[in-house]
Amino acid sequence: MVCYASSRKRDDREEEVSEIFHVVDTIVAQATPSGRGGIAVVRVSGPQVTNVIHHVLGHELSPRQAAYHRFYDVDGAVIDEGIAIFFSRPNSFTGEDVLELHGHGGPVVVDLLLQRILSLGPRLARPGEFSERAYLNGKIDLAQAESIADLINASSQQAARSAIRSLQGEFSKEIYALNEKIIYLRTYIEAAIDFTDEEIDFLGDEKIATLLSKILEDLNTIQQKAKQGSFLREGITVVIVGEPNVGKSSLLNYLSGKEVAIVTDIPGTTRDVLRNDILIDGMPIHIIDTAGLRHSDDLVEQEGIRRAYHEMEKADIILHVVDAANAVSSDMTRWENSRPRITIRNKIDLTREQPSIKNENSETIISLSVKLGVGIDLLKSHIKAQVGYCPTTEGTYLARRRHLDALARAKTHLQESLMQLRQSHAGELAAEDLRLAHLSLCEITGEFTTDDLLGHIFSSFCIGK
Numbered sequence: 001m002v003c004y005a006s007s008r009k010r011d012d013r014e015e016e017v018s019e020i021f022h023v024v025d026t027i028v029a030q031a032t033p034s035g036r037g038g039i040a041v042v043r044v045s046g047p048q049v050t051n052v053i054h055h056v057l058g059h060e061l062s063p064r065q066a067a068y069h070r071f072y073d074v075d076g077a078v079i080d081e082g083i084a085i086f087f088s089r090p091n092s093f094t095g096e097d098v099l100e101l102h103g104h105g106g107p108v109v110v111d112l113l114l115q116r117i118l119s120l121g122p123r124l125a126r127p128g129e130f131s132e133r134a135y136l137n138g139k140i141d142l143a144q145a146e147s148i149a150d151l152i153n154a155s156s157q158q159a160a161r162s163a164i165r166s167l168q169g170e171f172s173k174e175i176y177a178l179n180e181k182i183i184y185l186r187t188y189i190e191a192a193i194d195f196t197d198e199e200i201d202f203l204g205d206e207k208i209a210t211l212l213s214k215i216l217e218d219l220n221t222i223q224q225k226a227k228q229g230s231f232l233r234e235g236i237t238v239v240i241v242g243e244p245n246v247g248k249s250s251l252l253n254y255l256s257g258k259e260v261a262i263v264t265d266i267p268g269t270t271r272d273v274l275r276n277d278i279l280i281d282g283m284p285i286h287i288i289d290t291a292g293l294r295h296s297d298d299l300v301e302q303e304g305i306r307r308a309y310h311e312m313e314k315a316d317i318i319l320h321v322v323d324a325a326n327a328v329s330s331d332m333t334r335w336e337n338s339r340p341r342i343t344i345r346n347k348i349d350l351t352r353e354q355p356s357i358k359n360e361n362s363e364t365i366i367s368l369s370v371k372l373g374v375g376i377d378l379l380k381s382h383i384k385a386q387v388g389y390c391p392t393t394e395g396t397y398l399a400r401r402r403h404l405d406a407l408a409r410a411k412t413h414l415q416e417s418l419m420q421l422r423q424s425h426a427g428e429l430a431a432e433d434l435r436l437a438h439l440s441l442c443e444i445t446g447e448f449t450t451d452d453l454l455g456h457i458f459s460s461f462c463i464g465k
């Protein structure tokens with residue numbers, strides 16, 4: 001796909017995109033969850049919508065006006081009755097003619113209505129195809145389309161608020177603004193290259209380097225917001241490890257607020273991986289309890305220990321729990337330098353210590369008692385600080401890993417461009433890095449992307465969206 005200049009107005013972009021993509025088929029799907037409910041919504045989009053209206057409702061509909069109607073089968077029998085709303089193109093979610101039928105939420109009734117509409121020529125929609133058409137027809141960009149799925153799947157209020165900001169285009173606006181500045185700088189540098197015979201050294205002008213440095217500052221701000229949004233969307237994985245009977249399962253239960261794991265005085269009680277999802281100040285945390293790390297001849301326990309090491313390799317943070325009253329050093333050589341680690345000195349109720357947090361040899365040590373529930377706040381605060389999470393979501397937007405990757409690549413190209421300008425005045429190389437940075441940012445909004453990426457993104461949506 002072509003990367004459009006970010007300065008183009010949305011109306012102009014919609015007109016160009018509509019000339020490129022010509023969707024000839026009509027799609028239909030249930031837009032509400034399957035199963036029994038008070039209301040079910042069936043959505044139709046495409047050029048055959050008016051034909052569906054004529055045969056299912058029996059007469060025309062005024063655009064954007066909800067009206068109560070009966071829904072008729074091929075033999076004239078009434079399938080259901082409810083609300084019908086018609087959205088004429090391009091003033092609809094998909095940019096095409098759209099019909100929504102709001103009827104009763106019985107599976108049999110919905111199936112009858114779908115079969116009736118399918119008999120008129122439309123086909124069943126693929127997952128995310130309505131949103132995909134909205135993107136292809138220029139109604140929303142790719143970041144906004146992704147935020148629809150993120151809003152539906154939001155696991156916290158903070159995540160939902162960030163997703164709606166992305167849906168409203170706040171993330172995209174910042175990307176477009178950044179690209180505007182890059183385009184301006186590219187124009188300036190390429191003009192300087194074209195006029196190399198002039199006595200003025202345009203490429204040596206500190207103004208260019210200053211502008212590029214400011215662009216990098218703006219990108220850093222966007223990166224930080226996107227990183228916070230990524231935490232809200234995907235959460236972080238925290239793995240609890242340690243010797244048997246040091247309180248790993250008790251810590252999991254305390255953080256989860258329920259009895260997720262069996263806790264006994266018998267060593268080796270936990271033999272498999274236990275998972276639970278919790279929220280700390282709105283940040284999703286995937287917390288994992290593992291088998292106690294020790295030498296064992298039990299084949300089942302050996303498998304549990306192997307799985308524990310496997311989980312450590314994927315963790316964002318590892319909580320190494322030890323018994324404050326009888327600390328034993330577990331065999332951690334397999335992952336000593338692989339992941340951030342926090343040492344938890346549990347059972348300070350036995351040593352009569354006060355909860356504390358300190359650093360020794362670049363290692364964080366937190367003393368607490370799961371039994372008494374003291375020191376847990378220190379642990380929660382440090383986990384948030386470890387990943388740079390801020391509970392204030394003001395101005396943040398939900399971001400995906402592909403967004404972070406694109407921002408990181410854009411930053412690398414901008415830094416390379418700045419180096420080329422300051423060290424060698426290599427205008428051609430600087431301009432090329434700016435072009436690559438521009439393309440990387442275009443991937444976020446979908447102005448430059450691949451069909452494979454589009455297929456991957458929209459296939460993860462639910463049917464009807």
